[in-house]
Amino acid sequence: MKIACLAAIFCTLPAWADSTLQPREFVNLGASAPAGLLVVEKKWNKLSYYRSDKGDFQLVKSYHAFTGKKAGRKEVEGDMKTPEGVYWLQDEIPSTQLNERYGTGAFALNYPNIFDKLASKSGQGIWLHGRSPTDEGGTRGCVALDNADLNDLRPYLTPHHTPILIVNEITYVTSMEEWNRTIGDVVNFLQTWKAAWEQGDFPSYSQFYAASFPDRSKWLQFKEQVYDTAKNQVATLTSQPFIFSYAGQTVVAFQQEDGAGQILSLRRQGSQYEILDEVWLSSLKHEPKAGAAPLLSLR
Numbered sequence: 698m699k700i701a702c703l704a705a706i707f708c709t710l711p712a713w714a715d716s717t718l719q720p721r722e723f724v725n726l727g728a729s730a731p732a733g734l735l736v737v738e739k740k741w742n743k744l745s746y747y748r749s750d751k752g753d754f755q756l757v758k759s760y761h762a763f764t765g766k767k768a769g770r771k772e773v774e775g776d777m778k779t780p781e782g783v784y785w786l787q788d789e790i791p792s793t794q795l796n797e798r799y800g801t802g803a804f805a806l807n808y809p810n811i812f813d814k815l816a817s818k819s820g821q822g823i824w825l826h827g828r829s830p831t832d833e834g835g836t837r838g839c840v841a842l843d844n845a846d847l848n849d850l851r852p853y854l855t856p857h858h859t860p861i862l863i864v865n866e867i868t869y870v871t872s873m874e875e876w877n878r879t880i881g882d883v884v885n886f887l888q889t890w891k892a893a894w895e896q897g898d899f900p901s902y903s904q905f906y907a908a909s910f911p912d913r914s915k916w917l918q919f920k921e922q923v924y925d926t927a928k929n930q931v932a933t934l935t936s937q938p939f940i941f942s943y944a945g946q947t948v949v950a951f952q953q954e955d956g957a958g959q960i961l962s963l964r965r966q967g968s969q970y971e972i973l974d975e976v977w978l979s980s981l982k983h984e985p986k987a988g989a990a991p992l993l994s995l996r
Contacts, residue, residue, distance in 0.1 A: 719870045722862060724879055724940035724947075726754050731939065731950070733757075733853050735786075735825075735861040737840050739764045739779060744842060746850060760846040763828065766835035771808075774820035779838050779863060780808050783941045783948045786825065786859045800827020800844040804854060806861060811962045811974040812946045815909060825861065857978065860950075864943060883940055883947065886963070886970040897924055907964065907971040916975070 720736075726749070734754070736745045744762035747754040764779040765771070771780035787805040795803060803826035809818050820838065827844040840863065842850070853859075870876050886905075893902040903917050910916065938951040947963040947970065958978035963970045 719876075721868045721870050721875075721879075722864065722941055722943045723754060724876075724883065724942045725938060731858055731860060733859060735854075735859065736867065737762055737764065737779075737861065737863040738866050739768075739781075739863070740866040744840065746853060758850075760842055760850070763834070763836055763841040765838045771820060771823075771838055772818055775837075776820075777835070777837055779836070779840060780813065780818070780820075780823060781863050781865065781944060782810060782812055782946050783943060784808060784810060784823075784861050784863065786854055786856050786861060788856050789854075790824070790826075792827070795826075798829045798832060799824070800829060800841075801847055802827060802851070803839075804856065810946075811911075812964070815964075815973065860941065860948075862941060862943060879942070880940070882965075882968075882970065883942075883949065883963070887938065887949065890972075894920075894924070899924075905972055907966075907973050910973060910975075 722736075731749065733746060733748050736747065737743070738745070742762055742764070743759050745759040746757045748757045765777050767777040769778050771778040784806045787807055790799075790803040790805065792800065792802045803824040806823045806825065808823035809820070822839075824839045825847075826839055826841055827847045828841045830844075832841075840861075870879075890902070890905045893899075893905070899917070899921050902920075906913055906917065938949050940950075941948045945964065947965070949961045949963060950958060952958055956979075960976040960978070961972055962974040964973050965971075
């Protein structure tokens with residue numbers, strides 16, 4: 698079973714090629730992209746919901762958002778700052794289990810993520826949540842929406858599948874040359890990493906994983922066992938990867954031909970990337986909950 702040529706997959710002209718409004722953080726929005734994603738811009742007190750549409754993302758709706766009472770990136774527990782980076786919604790917490798200040802419920806975020814841990818950032822309990830009607834001002838580090846807005850958005854959020862990018866302010870790509878420079882190194886990394894896996898070249902394959910990768914030796918032993926068991930039936934990439942990059946954090950997600958989803962967290966070391974973490978999901982795709990009202994108005 699031969700792996701798809703990633704160079705061919707990536708070198709198609711992006712849908713936004715004639716636009717100056719492509720977010721720089723959205724490196725590649727291929728077929729593996731989640732059905733929807735959230736972007737929080739702290740500078741503008743805004744949370745935006747984007748919907749995937751044939752390899753492109755369309756802004757559907759924006760909401761007024763509340764973030765940390767203090768400006769800047771979260772570094773330590775109790776600093777009243779909201780973290781910045783690429784995160785994923787985790788478990789949903791119903792309002793019946795929460796203090797009223799969290800409004801109509803909450804979604805935990807995976808803060809600290811692998812990048813935060815390696816940077817020795819501390820703290821926990823960073824959520825996307827509602828608000829008490831009497832609450833004023835910023836949060837203690839979470840992202841908060843008015844209850845009506847969270848209720849409006851909730852049917853479109855799927856724990857463990859919806860990414861949330863938190864930044865100070867979105868910046869924009871202005872040329873194809875910049876896009877090509879940004880994506881080229883990631884493409885080359887994925888090509889060689891997948892080729893080593895396809896060929897069963899585990900001495901080379903292991904070099905793609907950072908020394909700090911959690912339980913690195915056990916993970917590589919497990920992957921070698923998987924390869925030896927599956928042989929020519931090893932699942933490989935068949936769809937265009939989804940790539941986010943922000944402040945040194947690069948996250949790649951793609952769909953395997955067996956339907957499973959795979960998420961890689963990458964860090965650049967010199968001229969090369971290395972894998973800091975690897976997560977598997979039953980699927981990357983998710984759809985709005987049955988009966989969800991359409992998010993029609995932009996605001």
